[in-house]
Amino acid sequence: KAGVTQTPRYLIKTRGQQVTLSCSxxxxxxxxxxxxxxxxxxxxxxxxxxxxxxxxxxNFPGRFSGRQFSNSRSEMxxxxxxxxxxxxxxxxxxxxxxxxxxxxxxxxxxQLSVL
Amino acid sequence: xxxxxxxxxxxxxxxxxxxxxxxxSKALYSVHWYRQKxxxxxxxxxxxxxxxxxxxxxxxxxxxxxxxxxxxxxxTASQLSYSGTxxxxxxxxxxxxxxxxxxxxxxxSS
Numbered sequence: 001k002a003g004v005t006q007t008p009r010y011l012i013k014t015r016g017q018q019v020t021l022s023c024s025x026x027x028x029x030x031x032x033x034x035x036x037x038x039x040x041x042x043x044x045x046x047x048x049x050x051x052x053x054x055x056x057x058x059n060f061p062g063r064f065s066g067r068q069f070s071n072s073r074s075e076m077x078x079x080x081x082x083x084x085x086x087x088x089x090x091x092x093x094x095x096x097x098x099x100x101x102x103x104x105x106x107x108x109x110x111q112l113s114v115l
Numbered sequence: 116x117x118x119x120x121x122x123x124x125x126x127x128x129x130x131x132x133x134x135x136x137x138x139x140s141k142a143l144y145s146v147h148w149y150r151q152k153x154x155x156x157x158x159x160x161x162x163x164x165x166x167x168x169x170x171x172x173x174x175x176x177x178x179x180x181x182x183x184x185x186x187x188x189x190x191t192a193s194q195l196s197y198s199g200t201x202x203x204x205x206x207x208x209x210x211x212x213x214x215x216x217x218x219x220x221x222x223x224s225s
Contacts, residue, residue, distance in 0.1 A: 041217060043157070090157070103159035
């Protein structure tokens with residue numbers, strides 16, 4: 001099976017712009033979670049989608065949003081970018097989702113730089 | 116609430132042992148451990164459930180003390196391949212989000 005695929009691998013944006021990141025989970029996996037990784041802060045949970053519905057949400061402002069399509073692919077959108085949004089954004093997939101004692105399979109991430 | 120990992124960093128020589136701790140102030144349902152090598156995606160190591168027993172994975176094992184809400188990851192006879200950042204993730208109850216700690220960086224040299 002192919003692994004979790006994230007596109008694009010790198011993005012450079014300027015403050016105020018918006019950006020959309022994409023994540024294709026492993027075939028058959030219905031849950032997709034998103035994490036923001038910055039040096040010293042670890043992996044901070046953004047949100048989790050399962051069967052096109054947001055199931056869990058972290059403590060991020062409303063500028064961060066996501067959605068999931070019927071084929072389980074997920075997108076994450078960040079509007080009105082700020083310098084502090086520069087980070088590696090990781091998505092992870094699992095069969096039934098976070099909180100069901102399943103392991104997560106992570107993608108390689110999208111490195112976002114905001115100038 | 117983010118779990119607290121300690122130490123923040125460990126430097127070892129091949130063959131030495133290390134322990135990484137993960138603590139929470141809230142009751143936990145499960146603890147997950149992942150390792151991330153530089154420039155790569157985090158990779159699953161193991162899950163420990165409330166009421167479960169200690170788990171092992173080659174020379175890496177872990178325990179979960181429910182009374183203390185603490186998990187420990189044991190790396191014995193470390194190898195160069197053990198180098199990376201180790202993250203613990205905690206679930207407060209089934210169905211909730213997996214929240215990760217800030218990570219512990221392990222460096223193993225020959």
